[in-house]
Amino acid sequence: MKFTEKTGKTVEEAVKNALEELGVAKDKVAIDVIEEPSRGFLGMFGTRLAKVKVTVVDSPESDAVNFLSSVLENMEIEAKYKTKLKGETLYIEVFGKDMGVLIGRRGQTLDSIQYLVSLVINKQRDKYIRVVLDTEDYRRKREQTLIRLANKLANQVKIKKQDIVLEPMNPYERRIIHSTLQSNPYIQTKSQGEEPFRKVVIAAK
Numbered sequence: 001m002k003f004t005e006k007t008g009k010t011v012e013e014a015v016k017n018a019l020e021e022l023g024v025a026k027d028k029v030a031i032d033v034i035e036e037p038s039r040g041f042l043g044m045f046g047t048r049l050a051k052v053k054v055t056v057v058d059s060p061e062s063d064a065v066n067f068l069s070s071v072l073e074n075m076e077i078e079a080k081y082k083t084k085l086k087g088e089t090l091y092i093e094v095f096g097k098d099m100g101v102l103i104g105r106r107g108q109t110l111d112s113i114q115y116l117v118s119l120v121i122n123k124q125r126d127k128y129i130r131v132v133l134d135t136e137d138y139r140r141k142r143e144q145t146l147i148r149l150a151n152k153l154a155n156q157v158k159i160k161k162q163d164i165v166l167e168p169m170n171p172y173e174r175r176i177i178h179s180t181l182q183s184n185p186y187i188q189t190k191s192q193g194e195e196p197f198r199k200v201v202i203a204a205k
Contacts, residue, residue, distance in 0.1 A: 002022065002055070002056040003022075003053060003054060003055035003056065004018050004021050004022055004053075004054055005018075005034065005051065005052065005053045005054075006018040006021065006051070006052060006054065007049040007050060007051045007052075008037075008049060008050050008052075009037060009049060009050065010037060010050055011033055011036070011037070011050045011052060013050070014049070014050045014051060014052040015031055015052055015054060018052060018054035019054065022054065022056060024056055028056060028057055028059070028062075029054050029055060029056055029057055030054070030055045030057050031052055031053075031054055032052065032053040032054075032055070033050070033051075033052050034051040034052060034053055035048065035049075035050060035051040036050060037049055037050040058125075060085060060090050060121040060125075060129050061083040061085055061090065063120060063121045064083065064090060064092055064117050064120065064121050064131070065081045065083060065092075067116070067117055067120045067121075068081060068092070068094070068113070068117060069081075071113060071116070072094075072102070075101065075102075077096060077097075077098055077101060077102060078096050078097065079094050079095060079096035079099075079102075080094075080095045080096060081093070081094055081095070082095070085129075088127065088128065088129055088130060089129070089130045089131075089132060090121065090129050090130070090131050090132070091132050091134070092117070092131065092132070092133045092134070093134055093135065094133070094134070094135040095135070096135075099135045099136050102135055103135065103136070103138050106142075107138060107142055110133060110134075110135065110138065111170055113133060114131055114132070114133035117131050117133060118130070118131040142173070143176055146173055146176045146177060146180070147176065147180050149166075149177075150176070150177045150180040150181055150202070151180065151181075153166070153202050154181050154184055154186075154187045154202055157186075157187060157202050157203065157204050158186045158187065158204060161204050162204075163201055163202065163203040163204075164201070164202045164203075165192075165199055165200075165201050165202075166199050166200045166201075166202070167199065168193070168196065168197045168198060168199050169198070169199065169200060170196070171198075174191055174198065174200050177189060177200045177202075178191075178200065181202065185205070186204060186205055187202060187203070187204065187205065188202075188203050188204075188205050189201065189202055189203070190203070
C-alpha cells in the first residue's frame with residue numbers, strides 16, 4: 001500500500017506536502033497524525049513540527065466509476081452505477097437510457113469498455129481484480145443464448161458428423177460453450193486461432 005510520512009508547521013501543511021508527493025487528492029487517502037506541532041510562548045510555534053502518515057486508500061470501485069463516468073459522458077450517455085467487490089471480482093451494473101449503445105453489436109462495446117476499466121483499476125496493483133461490467137442483465141441473457149446455441153449446434157454435429165466452427169468470441173463466451181458441452185458424450189470442443197479472432201470448434205467424438 002502506497003504511503004508517505006511528512007512534516008510541516010501545521011498538520012494541514014504536513015498533509016499538503018504528503019499529497020503533493022503522492023500525487024493524489026485528499027479524498028483518496030487516509031490520514032494519521034503522528035505528532036502535533038508544539039506551541040511556544042503566546043501561541044507561537046515551537047521547534048517540534050507536525051508529522052503525519054498519509055496512505056493512499058485502495059478503492060477500485062471509485063476508480064472504476066470515475067473512469068466510466070468520463071467515458072460515458074464522452075459518449076453522451078447519462079448513467080448511474082452500482083458496484084460490488086466480491087473477493088477478487090468487481091461487479092459493475094450500469095443503469096440509464098440508451099444502454100443498447102453501451103452494449104453494442106453482440107456486446108462488443110460492453111466488452112471493450114470492460115477491458116479498459118480492468119486496465120485502469122489494475123494499474124500498479126499487486127493483486128489482479130477481475131471486472132464484470134453489465135447493463136440491462138445482458139450478461140445473463142447472452143449466457144442463456146450461448147447455451148441454447150451450443151446445444152443446438154452439438155445436436156447438428158452429432159447427426160451430420162461434421163465439425164462446426166463458431167464465430168470469434170471472447171474468452172468468457174468461449175468458456176460458456178466449452179462448459180455447456182463438456183459432459184456431452186458425443187461431442188468435443190476446442191478453441192483455435194489467435195485473439196481477438198479465436199473461435200470454438202464443435203466436433204464429434
